[in-house]
Amino acid sequence: MSDIKINSGTANVLEFRKLVASDQALQTEVAKTVSNGSWDPAVLVKLGEANGLSFTSDDIVNILSEENDELSDFELEMVAAGGSVSCIKGDI
Numbered sequence: 001m002s003d004i005k006i007n008s009g010t011a012n013v014l015e016f017r018k019l020v021a022s023d024q025a026l027q028t029e030v031a032k033t034v035s036n037g038s039w040d041p042a043v044l045v046k047l048g049e050a051n052g053l054s055f056t057s058d059d060i061v062n063i064l065s066e067e068n069d070e071l072s073d074f075e076l077e078m079v080a081a082g083g084s085v086s087c088i089k090g091d092i
Contacts, residue, residue, distance in 0.1 A: 009055040009056055009059035013048075015053055016044070016051065017063075026051070029047055030047065041061060045057055
């Protein structure tokens with residue numbers, strides 16, 4: 001992740017990814033947000049907040065757009081299950 005400036009928000013996104021990878025119930029909640037082939041980062045921000053992690057939609061997009069970043073098996077399954085995935089960026 002050499003190109004990403006790590007701040008508290010991006011660090012919390014990385015922590016949220018670890019939490020999702022280890023929590024089946026949270027994976028189910030995340031899966032609901034991408035089941036229609038698109039996703040709204042604001043929903044993930046709310047899920048993060050519910051788990052004590054504060055980050056923005058921009059933090060999520062920055063982490064996921066890092067070209068050297070590897071997706072977890074769960075994240076790969078979500079992308080594959082959702083077909084083409086588009087990001088809906090809006091105000092939080």
